[in-house]
Amino acid sequence: MLLGNEAIARGAVEAGVAFASTYPGTPSSEISLNLFQMSKESDLYFEYSTNEKVALEVAAGAANSGLRTFCMMKHVGLNVAADPLMTLAYVGVTGGMVILSADDPSMFSSQNEQDNRYYAKFGNLPMLEPSSVPEAKDMIQYAFDLSEQLNQPVLFRTTTRINHSNTYVTFGDIKERKTRGRFIREPGRCVTVPAVSRQLHVKVLEKMDKAKEISETSPLNTVEGSGRLGIITNGVSYYYARDAVKDLGLEARILRIGFSNPLPEQKIKDFLAGCDKVLIIEEGEPFMEEAVKAFAQEEGIMITISGKSKALFSRLYEYDPAMVREKTAAFFNIPYTPTTKIDTTNIPPIPMRPPNLCSGCSHRATFYEVQQAAKGMDIICPNDIGCYTLGFLPPLSTGDFVICMGSSVSTSCGFSKATDQKVISFIGDSTFFHSGITGLVNAVFNNHNFTLVILENGITAMTGHQPHPAADMEQFGFSGYGRVNIEALVRAIGVQHVSVIKPFKVRKSIDTIKEALSFKGVSVVISQEPCMLYAKSIKILNARPFRVTDKCKDHKDCINSIACPSFYIEDGRVKIDADTCVGCALCAQICPENAITPIKK
Amino acid sequence: METTRLIIVAVGGQGNLLASKVLGEAALISGVPVRMSEIHGMAQRGGVVESAIVFGDAESSIISDNEADILLGFEPAETLRAINRANKNTIVITNTAMPPPFTVAIGKGVYPPIDTIKTLLQEKCKSLVAIDAMKIAREAGTPMSVNIVLLGALVQSGRLGFTKETMMEAIKRRTKKDFLPMNIKAFEMGFEAAKASKG
Numbered sequence: 030m031l032l033g034n035e036a037i038a039r040g041a042v043e044a045g046v047a048f049a050s051t052y053p054g055t056p057s058s059e060i061s062l063n064l065f066q067m068s069k070e071s072d073l074y075f076e077y078s079t080n081e082k083v084a085l086e087v088a089a090g091a092a093n094s095g096l097r098t099f100c101m102m103k104h105v106g107l108n109v110a111a112d113p114l115m116t117l118a119y120v121g122v123t124g125g126m127v128i129l130s131a132d133d134p135s136m137f138s139s140q141n142e143q144d145n146r147y148y149a150k151f152g153n154l155p156m157l158e159p160s161s162v163p164e165a166k167d168m169i170q171y172a173f174d175l176s177e178q179l180n181q182p183v184l185f186r187t188t189t190r191i192n193h194s195n196t197y198v199t200f201g202d203i204k205e206r207k208t209r210g211r212f213i214r215e216p217g218r219c220v221t222v223p224a225v226s227r228q229l230h231v232k233v234l235e236k237m238d239k240a241k242e243i244s245e246t247s248p249l250n251t252v253e254g255s256g257r258l259g260i261i262t263n264g265v266s267y268y269y270a271r272d273a274v275k276d277l278g279l280e281a282r283i284l285r286i287g288f289s290n291p292l293p294e295q296k297i298k299d300f301l302a303g304c305d306k307v308l309i310i311e312e313g314e315p316f317m318e319e320a321v322k323a324f325a326q327e328e329g330i331m332i333t334i335s336g337k338s339k340a341l342f343s344r345l346y347e348y349d350p351a352m353v354r355e356k357t358a359a360f361f362n363i364p365y366t367p368t369t370k371i372d373t374t375n376i377p378p379i380p381m382r383p384p385n386l387c388s389g390c391s392h393r394a395t396f397y398e399v400q401q402a403a404k405g406m407d408i409i410c411p412n413d414i415g416c417y418t419l420g421f422l423p424p425l426s427t428g429d430f431v432i433c434m435g436s437s438v439s440t441s442c443g444f445s446k447a448t449d450q451k452v453i454s455f456i457g458d459s460t461f462f463h464s465g466i467t468g469l470v471n472a473v474f475n476n477h478n479f480t481l482v483i484l485e486n487g488i489t490a491m492t493g494h495q496p497h498p499a500a501d502m503e504q505f506g507f508s509g510y511g512r513v514n515i516e517a518l519v520r521a522i523g524v525q526h527v528s529v530i531k532p533f534k535v536r537k538s539i540d541t542i543k544e545a546l547s548f549k550g551v552s553v554v555i556s557q558e559p560c561m562l563y564a565k566s567i568k569i570l571n572a573r574p575f576r577v578t579d580k581c582k583d584h585k586d587c588i589n590s591i592a593c594p595s596f597y598i599e600d601g602r603v604k605i606d607a608d609t610c611v612g613c614a615l616c617a618q619i620c621p622e623n624a625i626t627p628i629k630k
Numbered sequence: 631m632e633t634t635r636l637i638i639v640a641v642g643g644q645g646n647l648l649a650s651k652v653l654g655e656a657a658l659i660s661g662v663p664v665r666m667s668e669i670h671g672m673a674q675r676g677g678v679v680e681s682a683i684v685f686g687d688a689e690s691s692i693i694s695d696n697e698a699d700i701l702l703g704f705e706p707a708e709t710l711r712a713i714n715r716a717n718k719n720t721i722v723i724t725n726t727a728m729p730p731p732f733t734v735a736i737g738k739g740v741y742p743p744i745d746t747i748k749t750l751l752q753e754k755c756k757s758l759v760a761i762d763a764m765k766i767a768r769e770a771g772t773p774m775s776v777n778i779v780l781l782g783a784l785v786q787s788g789r790l791g792f793t794k795e796t797m798m799e800a801i802k803r804r805t806k807k808d809f810l811p812m813n814i815k816a817f818e819m820g821f822e823a824a825k826a827s828k829g
Contacts (some may be wrong), residue, residue, distance in 0.1 A: 030654045137669055161691075164664075169750045194691040195654060195666040216642065268689040351694030368696040368717050371754050379711045382641065382741030383732045588736045597735035 031198045033162045033191045037101075037129070040169030042067060044125075045144060045204035046099045048091035049075045050084040050248040051465065051491040054103030056129035056192040057139040061101060068509070072208045077173065077307040077495055079421025080434070081106035085113045085128065092182070093219065094125035094210030097173055104145045105433065109464065111148070115220055117182060118152045119229035122234070125173035126182040128154075128325060133189050134312045134347035140414070140433065142346070144313035149184045149290035151567050152234045155240045156184040156290035157249060162196045168287065170201075172251065178243070179236050184290070188312065190265045190347065231358040241291040249287030250296055256280035258361055259304035261297070261317060263289055268312045269353035276354055279362050292320050301330050308360045309336030313350050334431035335360060381537035384419060388595040389572075389611035390557035392417040392484055394532035395593050396425040397615070399453060399482060402542035408451045409444050413465070414439035415457035415491045417484055428455070441479040442472050451546065452479035458515060459489035460498040466518070472525045472551045480545050480552045485515055486560040494563050504567065519553045526552035562613055573612035573627055577603050580624035587616040587625070631662070634790060635693045639712045640679050640704035640731055645777035648805065650681040652781060655800035656792045657685055659803065665691035678708055685790065697827035698740050700789055701755070702780060704731060704763070706747045713754060720755045722801070726777065727764030759783055761823040767816055770807070775816035781819025783827075 038060045042381060049068070051061040061077070068075035069267030073533040074091075076086035081102045088100035091413040102110065105132045114128070130148070133139040134169070150155035157172050159165035165187065173175070176183040249298065254274065261572075267285045272280050277557045277594065284300045286292065301307060301324065308320045318336035319601065325334055335341055341356050351367060358365035386393045396417075399410075405465040412418055412428035413436065429439055438461075445452040456465045461483055469481065489495040496502060503508035519527050526548040530538040545552040564570035588596050588603055595610040596603055605616075607628060633729065636653070640646035650666050666683045675824035682693040703724040705711025714777045726744055733739035752758045763779040770779065775803065784790065785797050798814060805813050 030651065030658065159692060161689075190667060193668050195650070195668070196664065197658060211814040265691070268691070272688050272690050349692055350688070350690040351697055370696050371713055371716060371718070373714060376710065376713065376750060377742045380731045380733045380738075380741060382678055382708075383733070385732055417708050549775070592732070592736065594732045594735075597730070597736045 030195055031162065032059055033187070033194050034149055035063055036162045037167040037169060037187070037196045038063035038067070039198070039200065040166035041099045041127070042169040043071070043166070043201045043203050043456065044173045046173070047073060047096045047206045047208045048088065048307050049073065049099040049101070049206055050078050050087045050166050051083045051101045052078055052084050052106055053495045054106050054131070054191040055492055056133055057101050057103050057129065058492045060129065062495070064099070069336040071276055072206060072210070077497070080471045081434060081496060082113060083592065084418070085110040085117070088126065089113060089117050089122070091210070092122035092124045092223060093120070094212045095124040096207060096210045096338070097125045098122075099129070102131070103139065104130050104143055105139060106143055107148055109434070113282070114148065118154050119221060120219055121180040122176065122182055123180065123213070125176040127169065127176060129184055129185045129187065131187050131189070131192050135163060135189070137324055142313070144316060145186055146289060149186070154182055154184045154290065155179065155288070158186050158264050158287055158289050160264055160285065160287065162191065163198050165191055165200070166198055168249065175243065179240055181240070181320060184186055188264055188347070215313060232484050237291055241294065243387050244288040244291050244293045245295055247288040247293065248259045250293045251285050252300060253288070254280070256282060256284040256385065257305040257359070258282070259284065259300060259307040260357070261286065261307060261321060262310040262314065263287070263317065266312055266353065269348060269350045270310050270357070272517045273354040273357045274348050277358055277365060278363060279357070279363060281361070286317060287319070287577070288624045292317065294324060296322055298324050298328050300324050301328065301332065301334075305332055305362065307332060308336045308341075308357060309334065310342065310353060311336065313565050314344055327609045329436070338391055351518050374433055383422060385422070385592070385594050386416065386419050387561055388593055388609045389479055389561040390416070390558065391486060391532045391611040391613070392590055393425065394535065394538070394613065394615045395484060395556040395594065396427040397619070398530070398535060398538045398539050398542055400425070400427060400531060401539045402546055403451065403453060406451045408453055408547070409448065411437040411440045411444065411452065411454040413456040413460045414461055417455055417457055420455065424590055425549070432441050434460050434470055438465045438468030438481055439471065441481065441548055442468065442475065442477045442564050445477050445479045453546065454479060454480065455482045456483060457490075458483060458485040458487070458499050461515065462498050462513070467521070469519070469524065469551070469553075478552055480548070480554060482556060483515060483519070485555050485557045488560045488561045488563045490563065494560070494566070498622060504569070517556055519555070524551050526550065527555070529555045529557060532556045533560060533613050533615060535615065547593040561613070565611070570611065574605065574607040574610035574611065574615065575617055575625050575629050576607065578607055578624050578626055580622045582622050582624070584621060587619055590619060591615060631686045633688040634695055634699050635692055636682040636683040636685070636700045636702060636776050636790070637698040637712060638702045638704070639708045641708060642677055642679055643772065644679075644704045646679055646681055646704055647671065649777040650683060651782055652797070652800045652804045653683055655804050656786050656796050659744045659796050659799055660792055664688065665689070667691045669764045680699045680712070693760055696763065700784070700787070702784055704776065706781060707731070707743055707808070710747045710750060713751065714817060718754065721757045721787055721789055722751050723759045723780065723787060724751065725761050725763040725780060727762050759787065761820065761827055763820065766819045770816035770819050771812035775809070775813055777806070779820035779823070780811045781816040782783060785826035786821045786824035809818040
C-alpha cells in the first residue's frame with residue numbers, strides 16, 4: 030500500500046534515477062521526502078534547492094552530464110522554473126530527465142489552479158499523465174526511456190488525487206544507477222546565443238514531430254469498449270468515466286490519453302471517424318477539447334464534440350464520480366436518477382474549524398508584537414507563503430496581500446512608493462531564500478521605505494519540515510552541509526537598520542520593532558525562534574504548560590488578542606489545556622494581572 | 631465484487647490516517663481491491679481530515695456527495711457536518727466525545743447539543759452507532775487509541791465484511807509494537823460497545 034507520491038519516488042528509483050532536485054510544495058512534497066531519505070542510504074544524489082528555478086538548473090546540469098535526473102515541484106513552482114524550462118527544451122539533455130508538475134485542481138493547498146499541461150505545449154516538451162497510483166510508478170520508467178529516446182526533458186503531470194491516493198503497488202526491479210557522468214562540450218547545442226538558438230528551434234520542432242510518431246503508437250494512449258458513442262479522457266477522470274460507463278450500462282468507446290503532448294493526432298482522428306457523438310472529460314482547461322475539435326474540422330467530421338460548457342463540465346475544481354456519471358448520462362441521453370440528497374435544512378449551523386497557528390507558534394507572538402508596536406499607525410502588511418499566511422485571520426489580522434512566494438518583499442516596494450501608509454511585510458526564512466532576497470536587494474538599491482520582518486524558525490514548516498539554507502543540518506543528524514546566516518546576508522545586502530528579536534520576550538521585542546518602524550528606509554527585523562512542532566519532534570523542546578490562576582479578573586485579553594488554541598472557556602472562565610500548552614509564555618506576558626503562571630511539577 | 635464506500639472524518643491528530651492504513655491492510659489480507667484518498671489541508675493546525683476509502687470493484691478513488699455507504703466520524707459535529715456525504719441508506723458510526731472547535735472553546739460559536747446531533751443522524755440515515763470512543767480508549771490504556779476503538783465499532787457493523795481476526799492481524803501489522811496490547815484491547819472494547827449501543 031503506497032501513497033501516490035511514494036509510488037512515484039519508487040518508480041523513479043526503479044527507473045535508475047541517479048540525481049534528483051526539488052523545492053518542496055504540496056501536493057508533491059512526499060516524493061522528495063522519500064528520495065531524500067533514500068539518498069541518505071544509497072548513492073542516489075538528492076538535494077533541496079533554494080527554489081524551483083535553481084532546482085531545474087541544477088537538474089539540467091546533471092541531465093547534460095548523462096545522468097538520469099528527476100526534478101519535482103508543485104504546479105506554481107513551474108512558473109518559477111519557467112525561464113530555464115523554455116530554453117532547456119531547445120538544448121535538450123544527454124541523460125533521461127523527468128520534470129514532475131503536481132497540479133492541484135480544487136486548490137486544496139494552493140493559491141491557484143492553473144493547468145500546467147499548457148507548459149508542455151508552450152515549451153515543446155513531451156508530456157505524460159497517469160490515471161492511477163500504480164500507473165504513475167510504471168509511467169515514470171516510460172518517461173525516462175522516452176526522454177533518452179528524444180534527448181528531451183519530459184513533463185510528468187499529476188494531480189492531487191494521484192499524489193494523495195493510496196493503493197496497492199507491486200514493486201518492480203531496481204535498475205542499476207549510473208551516478209557519475211561526463212559533460213561533453215557541444216557549444217552548437219549548449220550555448221544559446223541567437224545563431225545557435227535559431228537552429229535549435231528547428232531541431233526542437235523536429236523532436237516534437239518524432240515525439241508525435243511515438244505518441245501515435247504509445248501504449249499509454251488506449252482505446253477500449255465498443256459502439257459509436259465516444260469518450261476521450263485523461264488522468265483520474267479516466268476511472269470516473271469507466272465507472273460511469275459501467276454504472277449506466279452504456280455502450281461506449283473510451284480513448285484514454287496518457288501521452289498528452291503531442292497528442293496522437295491520427296489516433297484521435299480515427300477514433301472520431303468511428304463515433305456519432307464524443308464527450309471529452311478532462312479536469313481544468315479544455316486542453317484536449319480544443320485540439321480534438323480542430324482535428325475534427327481538418328477531417329470534415331461533423332459530429333457533436335463537447336466537454337466544457339454550461340450544461341456539461343466546468344473549468345473549475347476537480348471532478349468526482351457522480352458528477353461524471355450525471356454529465357455522461359445527460360450528454361448521451363441515458364435515463365439516470367442521482368442518489369437522493371439528504372435534506373439538510375434542519376441541520377443547525379456547525380461551528381467551523383478554521384486552521385490556526387499551533388499552540389506555542391512563535392509567529393503568533395511576532396504578529397502580536399508588530400500590531401502592538403504599530404498601534405495608531407495606518408499600516409499595510411504584505412504577507413507571504415507559509416504557515417504564517419494564517420496571520421491574516423482574526424484576532425491577529427495581519428496579512429493584507431499575498432500572491433506568490435517572495436511577493437511580500439517586492440510588493441512592499443510598490444506599496445511604499447505608491448502610498449503614504451507604513452508598510453510592514455512578513456516572510457518566512459525558507460521563502461526568503463526562495464525568492465525574497467532579490468526583492469530586498471531591489472529595496473536597498475531603489476531606497477524604498479518599509480520594514481520587513483523575517484520569521485526565522487529554522488525550517489520549511491508548512492510543507493512538512495524540510496531543511497533550508499539556514500537550517501542547522503547537524504541538528505537533523507546530517508553532516509556535510511553549509512549554512513547561510515540570514516542576519517549576515519541581510520547586512521551584506523546593505524540594509525541600514527537590522528535588528529534581531531526573540532519573539533517570546535514580548536516587551537523587548539515590541540521596543541525593538543518600534544525602533545525599526547521609525548527608521549526611514551529599509552529596515553529588517555529578524556524574529557528567531559525554532560518551529561515549535563519541529564523542536565518538539567526532535568526533542569529540543571520540553572513542554573512546560575501554564576495555567577490560569579485565581580488572580581484572573583476575566584478581561585479575556587489573552588483570548589481576544591492572541592487566540593492560542595490551548596485556551597478554552599469553562600464555566601465562563603479562561604482555562605489552558607495543559608496537554609497542548611507548550612509554555613511559550615506569550616499569554617503570561619500579555620495578562621494584565623499576571624494571572625498566568627507555569628504549572629509547578 | 632460489490633463496492634463499499636467509506637468516508638472517515640476526523641480532526642487533525644485523531645489518527646484517522648492510521649485507521650485508513652489499517653483498513654487498507656485488512657483489505658489486502660482479505661483480497662479486496664481498495665483505493666483511498668486523503669484530504670488533509672492543514673491537519674497539524676486544527677483542520678478537518680477526511681479519508682475516502684473505496685472497497686471492491688469501482689475504480690475511482692474518491693467518493694461523491696451522498697454516495698457513502700458508511701460514514702465514520704471521529705468527532706460528533708464533524709460527523710454531522712459530513713452528512714451531505716451520506717444518504718438514507720448510509721450507516722453512521724460516530725464518536726460522541728468532542729474536542730470542540732477552537733471557535734467554540736473560546737466562546738465564539740455554539741456547539742450543537744450531542745443529543746440533537748444523534749437524533750439528526752439517526753433520522754436522516756439508515757442506522758447510527760454512537761459511542762464515547764475517548765472514554766473507552768482511556769479505559770483501554772491510552773487516549774491515543776480512539777481511532778482503534780472506532781475501528782472496532784466499524785467492524786462490528788459487519789458492513790465491510792472483514793472478520794475480527796483479519797482486523798486484529800491488520801492492526802498488528804500496521805501499528806507500533808509497544809501499543810499492540812492496548813490497541814487490541816481498544817479494538818475489542820470498541821467492538822463490544824458498538825454491539826451494546828445497538829441493544
